[in-house]
C-alpha cells in the first residue's frame with residue numbers, strides 16, 4: 001500500500017515544527033498571506049526553517065504575490081516548494097518556476113463539478129496540484145476556512161499528470177473517509193489541527209497524521 005503523505009500548513013512555532021516532525025509529516029507550510037491568523041514574517045519563517053529537520057519539505061504559501069515580495073521571501077527563507085493559493089495563471093506558474101528554481105504547487109478551488117476542468121490548464125506546468133475547497137465569496141481568506149467540498153466531485157476526475165494533494169476542511173475525524181472517497185495519496189490541513197485560529201495543537205497534528213496513514 002502507498003504511504004499517505006501529509007502537509008501541515010500554517011506553522012508558527014518551533015513546537016509546531018517538532019510536532020510535525022515527530023508525527024511523520026512530509027510537508028510543512030509557512031503562510032505569507034498577511035490577513036491570515038497563520039501568517040509569519042520572513043524573519044520568523046527563516047528561524048523556523050532553520051529548526052526544520054532535513055527531509056521535511058518546507059512550502060511557502062503565497063497568494064497572487066508581486067515579484068519583489070516573493071523575491072524577498074525566497075532570498076530570506078530556505079524553501080523547498082512554492083504553493084500558489086491565488087488566481088495565478090499557468091503562465092505565471094511557469095514564470096515563477098523559472099525565476100526561483102523551486103517546484104510549484106498550484107491550488108485549484110473546487111465547489112462544483114465544472115471546476116475540475118480548470119485543473120487541465122495546470123497539470124502540465126505545475127509540479128503538484130492542491131485540490132482545495134473554493135472559498136466563499138465573502139471570505140477574508142482564500143483558503144484555511146475549514147470548509148470541505150463535496151468529495152464525490154473528484155469521482156469524475158481523470159488521472160492528472162502530476163502528483164496532487166487534497167485539502168479543505170480536513171481534520172482527524174474525516175481525513176480517512178476523505179482519502180477513501182477521493183483516492184488522494186496526499187492530504188493538507190490548516191485549521192483542522194488547531195485549538196484556536198492560528199494555534200496548532202500537537203495532539204491534533206499527531207491524530208491527523210495517524211488517521212491519514214491508517215486510512
Ligand SMILES: O=C(O)c1ccccc1N[C@@H]1O[C@H](COP(=O)(O)O)[C@@H](O)[C@H]1O
Nearest residue numbers: 009036143144145146168169189190191
Ligand atoms: O490557512 C490559511 O490561513 C490560508 C490563508 C490563505 C490561503 C490559504 C490558506 N490555507 C490553505 O488552505 C488549506 C485548507 O485549509 P483548512 O484545512 O480548510 O483550514 C490549508 O491546508 C492551506 O494550504
